[in-house]
Amino acid sequence: MADTAYEPEIIFDKQGNPHEVVDWKHDYEGSKLGFWAFLLTEMMIFGTMFFVYSFYLYQNNADFVHASEEMNRLLGGINTFILLVSALTMGLSLVKLRNGHVQTCKKLIWTTIILAVIFLGIKYTEWSIEIGHGFYPGSPTLDTLGNGTKLFFGLYFTMTGLHGIHIIVGIGVMLWLLSLINSGKITSTNFVVLENTALYWDFVHIVWVLVFPLFYLIY
Amino acid sequence: MVANENLNPISMSSYIKVFVLLIVLTSLTIIQPLVMHMELASTLYIQMGIAFIKIVLIVSYYMHIKGSHPFYKILVIGTTALLLSMYAIMAIDSYVRVTNNDIFN
Amino acid sequence: MSMTHTSFYEETHTVFGHHKNKFLQWIFSIDHKRIAIMYAIVMFSFFAIAVVVALLMRLELFSPGQQIMGPDTYNKAFTLHGIIMIFVFIVPGIPATLGNFLLPLQLGARDVSFPRLNLLSFWIYCLGILVLLYSLFGGGGSADTGWTFYAPYSTNSASNVVSALTAAYLLGLASILTGLNFIATIHRLRAPGMGFFKMPLFVWGLYTTAWIQLLATPVVGITLIMVILERVVGIGIFDPAKGGDPVLLENMFWMYSHPAVYLMILPAFGIASEIVPTFCRKPVFGYHAIAVSSGMIAFLGYLVWGHHMFTSGQSDTISLIFSVLSFIVAVPTSVKFFDWIATMYKASIDFKTPMLWTIGTFITFIIGGLTGLILGAVGVDIYFHDTYFVVAHFHYAILGGVVFLMFAGIHYWFPKMCGRMYSEKHASRAFYIIFVGFNVLWFPMFIAGALGMPRRYFDYLPEFTIYHRIATVGSWIFVAGLLYMFYTLYRGWRYGPIAGPNPWNATTLEWQIPSPPQADNFGTIPYVDFMPYEYIEGEPVHHMDLSVKEDVHHG
Numbered sequence: 045m046a047d048t049a050y051e052p053e054i055i056f057d058k059q060g061n062p063h064e065v066v067d068w069k070h071d072y073e074g075s076k077l078g079f080w081a082f083l084l085t086e087m088m089i090f091g092t093m094f095f096v097y098s099f100y101l102y103q104n105n106a107d108f109v110h111a112s113e114e115m116n117r118l119l120g121g122i123n124t125f126i127l128l129v130s131a132l133t134m135g136l137s138l139v140k141l142r143n144g145h146v147q148t149c150k151k152l153i154w155t156t157i158i159l160a161v162i163f164l165g166i167k168y169t170e171w172s173i174e175i176g177h178g179f180y181p182g183s184p185t186l187d188t189l190g191n192g193t194k195l196f197f198g199l200y201f202t203m204t205g206l207h208g209i210h211i212i213v214g215i216g217v218m219l220w221l222l223s224l225i226n227s228g229k230i231t232s233t234n235f236v237v238l239e240n241t242a243l244y245w246d247f248v249h250i251v252w253v254l255v256f257p258l259f260y261l262i263y
Numbered sequence: 264m265v266a267n268e269n270l271n272p273i274s275m276s277s278y279i280k281v282f283v284l285l286i287v288l289t290s291l292t293i294i295q296p297l298v299m300h301m302e303l304a305s306t307l308y309i310q311m312g313i314a315f316i317k318i319v320l321i322v323s324y325y326m327h328i329k330g331s332h333p334f335y336k337i338l339v340i341g342t343t344a345l346l347l348s349m350y351a352i353m354a355i356d357s358y359v360r361v362t363n364n365d366i367f368n
Numbered sequence: 369m370s371m372t373h374t375s376f377y378e379e380t381h382t383v384f385g386h387h388k389n390k391f392l393q394w395i396f397s398i399d400h401k402r403i404a405i406m407y408a409i410v411m412f413s414f415f416a417i418a419v420v421v422a423l424l425m426r427l428e429l430f431s432p433g434q435q436i437m438g439p440d441t442y443n444k445a446f447t448l449h450g451i452i453m454i455f456v457f458i459v460p461g462i463p464a465t466l467g468n469f470l471l472p473l474q475l476g477a478r479d480v481s482f483p484r485l486n487l488l489s490f491w492i493y494c495l496g497i498l499v500l501l502y503s504l505f506g507g508g509g510s511a512d513t514g515w516t517f518y519a520p521y522s523t524n525s526a527s528n529v530v531s532a533l534t535a536a537y538l539l540g541l542a543s544i545l546t547g548l549n550f551i552a553t554i555h556r557l558r559a560p561g562m563g564f565f566k567m568p569l570f571v572w573g574l575y576t577t578a579w580i581q582l583l584a585t586p587v588v589g590i591t592l593i594m595v596i597l598e599r600v601v602g603i604g605i606f607d608p609a610k611g612g613d614p615v616l617l618e619n620m621f622w623m624y625s626h627p628a629v630y631l632m633i634l635p636a637f638g639i640a641s642e643i644v645p646t647f648c649r650k651p652v653f654g655y656h657a658i659a660v661s662s663g664m665i666a667f668l669g670y671l672v673w674g675h676h677m678f679t680s681g682q683s684d685t686i687s688l689i690f691s692v693l694s695f696i697v698a699v700p701t702s703v704k705f706f707d708w709i710a711t712m713y714k715a716s717i718d719f720k721t722p723m724l725w726t727i728g729t730f731i732t733f734i735i736g737g738l739t740g741l742i743l744g745a746v747g748v749d750i751y752f753h754d755t756y757f758v759v760a761h762f763h764y765a766i767l768g769g770v771v772f773l774m775f776a777g778i779h780y781w782f783p784k785m786c787g788r789m790y791s792e793k794h795a796s797r798a799f800y801i802i803f804v805g806f807n808v809l810w811f812p813m814f815i816a817g818a819l820g821m822p823r824r825y826f827d828y829l830p831e832f833t834i835y836h837r838i839a840t841v842g843s844w845i846f847v848a849g850l851l852y853m854f855y856t857l858y859r860g861w862r863y864g865p866i867a868g869p870n871p872w873n874a875t876t877l878e879w880q881i882p883s884p885p886q887a888d889n890f891g892t893i894p895y896v897d898f899m900p901y902e903y904i905e906g907e908p909v910h911h912m913d914l915s916v917k918e919d920v921h922h923g
Contacts, residue, residue: 191611
């Protein structure tokens with residue numbers, strides 16, 4: 045989308061005043077608006093999931109609290125800090141790009157990617173631990189426990205799974221970002237794709253900000 | 264608005280400041296259940312309260328809502344309000360269903 | 369009028385590459401007008417399939433006992449009919465076809481904000497249909513849960529629920545992306561000078577619909593995913609044995625599906641707001657009221673979903689709350705009807721086919737809407753829920769409301785889309801046949817339902833036979849009329865007289881360019897500082913020829 049030869053279309057009203065016609069091919073505000081609209085749909089998706097969680101939390105207080113004690117707070121806490129730092133590096137990459145420091149920007153994006161991969165690795169470890177203890181949907185261990193516990197773990201795997209998929213997609217987008225920077229399609233004056241990716245990553249972080257206490261910290 | 268340049272200038276320092284705040288809040292959130300042994304409802308209030316502050320910080324500064332056109336604030340607040348109103352309606356049903364609080368019990 | 373212009377049928381922009389092959393030029397085209405036509409072709413093909421399924425259902429129901437299909441097949445038939453009609457036909461419906469074609473034209477724009485996303489939406493839509501077709505034939509057989517796939521049957525049924533739900537998910541995703549595109553387009557690409565309250569009312573309909581597409585559809589998307597997870601992994605969310613609540617599924621399902629019906633009707637109301645001023649030769653009465661009422665319907669529509677669940681076991685308190693809210697949401701709709709009727713008052717009305725369809729819709733939709741209020745009263749709904757009364761209500765509202773207005777819109781914008789005019793005589797006759805057939809088909813069902821005939825039953829007690837027989841005959845008249853209508857349109861498209869830019873002498877921007885439009889819509893974008901329906905003594909105030917490119921260089 046980067047080009048230096050763009051000349052906007054100008055029309056004139058009855059008084060002869062010029063007005064610029066917005067061109068869909070060169071519409072920064074439009075790209076931002078479109079991406080925010082997409083984030084609203086994500087809010088509705090995760091919002092509905094939190095709603096299901098609250099519904100069952102209300103009905104199964106005690107079971108949820110006990111199940112929360114089983115969660116691995118060390119790994120969850122580490123992941124929380126990792127994601128926090130990655131949100132910072134993603135945001136800073138945009139600052140650096142806009143100030144013209146393209147190499148620093150790329151390093152920051154790489155840092156974000158690595159942090160995201162570590163997050164996934166820790167999540168995988170956590171899941172293995174839970175499954176090892178028999179806490180997975182449909183397991184014989186869960187069959188012996190209360191309904192609230194079954195629902196807690198059903199929701200845990202669903203919500204962290206959905207969150208994890210969003211992280212994987214985010215990593216893919218960041219890799220694509222790097223190729224766009226290398227080919228000159230993202231520059232210090234044409235950066236809306238990076239900005240939107242940073243918004244996406246902030247959203248992924250926000251979901252975790254809510255998921256973490258609801259599953260790990262209600263013991 | 265056509266070119267990408269004419270925007271609120273953006274600084275590293277605000278990112279770092281918010282980052283520090285978020286670290287502090289996250290630490291508080293982890294420590295809270297360790298030191299304060301309370302019933303579920305109170306824990307939830309504190310946890311969700313801290314989470315809410317963190318989210319407001321992230322949305323306002325990292326996602327630039329604070330410096331953006333008010334339309335974006337309306338979008339975010341509006342969608343949140345929509346979700347909360349659906350929660351509220353279901354909460355009424357959950358609270359009242361098959362209990363003595365229902366209208367025609 | 370410009371002499372020779374190349375229309376969008378002859379040249380187009382594609383998403384990548386240049387293709388000699390015409391088929392590739394169509395399926396890779398990012399032109400909103402071509403995408404609209406492709407949507408229409410696919411949509412109406414599946415509409416025909418769903419109509420055939422319905423005809424077979426009505427044949428089965430002609431007499432008590434089994435005629436041509438057994439109970440399991442009947443369950444699959446009404447499920448398929450519902451899934452196609454809702455997710456493949458009416459939800460994309462007007463926005464994907466007429467909306468895609470006309471939105472940029474009515475705004476004075478050269479395309480939507482994200483044309484490539486528009487094409488992607490269409491491809492996702494087609495992928496959803498392919499998955500649906502797969503679900504008809506795979507292992508467990510076509511889904512038999514009803515399009516509402518309530519738990520616990522949907523989580524336990526041996527039929528192909530997972531693939532049917534995946535198809536619905538993809539179709540919903542296409543809808544979300546279309547809504548996103550329209551919101552950005554309406555906010556960003558209006559012609560200079562055109563504020564929100566100078567937009568045509570069809571655009572207002574599309575705008576408020578887009579917000580529903582955007583915010584409500586994700587709710588059913590995640591619901592579908594959770595049902596799939598429940599089936600495949602057993603997370604327990606809807607399984608009572610694990611503490612789950614099937615009524616929660618009903619709640620989440622209707623949290624989308626009720627706003628969805630407003631998503632269907634709002635663009636249709638927008639079409640009525642376009643047709644009425646044109647054929648009454650005067651500005652629409654209450655422009656602001658109609659625009660704002662669309663917003664109110666969209667907003668209130670999110671809060672009434674529980675009126676589908678009065679008999680589900682939810683609390684009486686919430687049932688009463690939903691009932692009151694449902695009565696309130698009827699008010700903005702009636703505002704529109706009063707405004708249209710006020711526009712028609714003392715107007716010299718031109719009863720061309722689009723106007724006939726619109727007036728006919730007023731009759732059928734009023735019946736549909738008022739019977740909706742009847743169902744919104746909790747005490748009555750206890751008896752009418754899941755009877756033929758409900759079936760008649762929603763067919764009067766959706767078929768007699770949305771689809772009739774879609775037909776009105778097709779007849780109205782037909783000359784713009786293909787440059788030719790259909791036979792007025794045949795088109796109006798087709799309308800009357802369809803209108804009569806529609807009422808013969810659906811009205812007896814109100815009575816049958818009130819007398820207790822349950823819905824989704826493949827067999828019934830002999831006392832209901834007469835109603836089923838009348839309805840089945842009505843279905844034949846109705847379909848005969850549909851065939852007549854489509855054939856008339858086909859003949860118009862192939863052999864009709866050439867229509868100029870503005871055969872109806874209307875005021876909105878799409879009528880100020882050639883029929884069919886050129887690839888980038890306008891030669892010159894106008895500066896719009898006037899209201900959309902300005903007529904003085906029956907004549908439009910502004911005559912523009914926007915096909916002529918003035919001496920302006922545009923990138």
